[in-house]
Amino acid sequence: MTSKAMQQQMGVDEPDSGVLLDDMVLPSGSGLLMRELMNPRVEAEIGFRLGRDLQGPNVDAPAARHALSEVFLALEVIDTRFTENWRIGLANSIADNASCARVVTGAMVPIDPGWVLGAEELVVSVDGVAVARGEGRAVLGDPFKALIWLARRLSGLGVGLKAGDLVLAGAVHASLPLEAGTEVQVTSVILPAVTLRVG
Known part of the structure; x- marks a missing residue:
């Protein structure tokens, strides 16, 4: 819920977050x-480890x-x-739980200080x-700002992010219906592609 496109689609006017579980x-x-889901949709995101x-x-x-280790593309269902x-x-x-059902992650690559993720088009x-399609700046102006927002939000709850945690910055476009028998892929210039097959 960190992009205007998703806030408008879902009828909210502020960011929200959920928890990613291992499964x-x-x-x-x-x-x-x-058949494992009810009314699924999919969205492309930039993620961090x-x-x-x-x-x-x-x-x-x-x-x-300084806390970031790697960056990756993701498809959140x-x-x-x-x-x-x-x-x-x-x-x-x-x-x-912010409607999170599944997350498909791409290869995680070391983050380059010279990358401008706000300008990265997915x-x-x-x-x-x-x-x-959408650029990283669709998420609070810069996907790094989503990470800052989340850390501050969690601090107010008395917790924080830990080494090894995965954080999704948020969708760069309005979510799309997920349909059986299709293959969904997200690509960008600098990050490895992610593919999901839907049966």
Whole structure:
């Protein structure tokens, strides 16, 4: 919920976050069965893996960058039990773990200090046809800002991010319906592609 496109689609006016559990995370090339889900949609994101703990109410950009180890592309599959039109509102989003169902991760690569992830364009294709695109800056102006926002939010709850944690910055476009019998892929210029097969 860190991009305007997703906030508008879901009827919320502020960011939200959920928790990634081990059994939600799949490697690129994985298959997913529609019968395991209710009303799934998919979105492309930039993700981070932390190499150091990151916590505290005053986390800033230098601290966030220092904590990062690797960056990767991801396809997040969202799902919800609350509605079929995806106008779920903030309270239901919080109750539903930000609607997170699965995350398909690409190869994780060491982050280059010279990369401008805000300018990185992600292109989503379904069966080889481009259907959505968006730049990293769609997420709070810079995907690093999502990491800072999350660290500060968690600090208010008395917890923080730990080395090894995966953090998804947020969708760079409005989510797309997930359909059986398709292959979804996200690509960008500097990061390895991610593919999901839907059965």
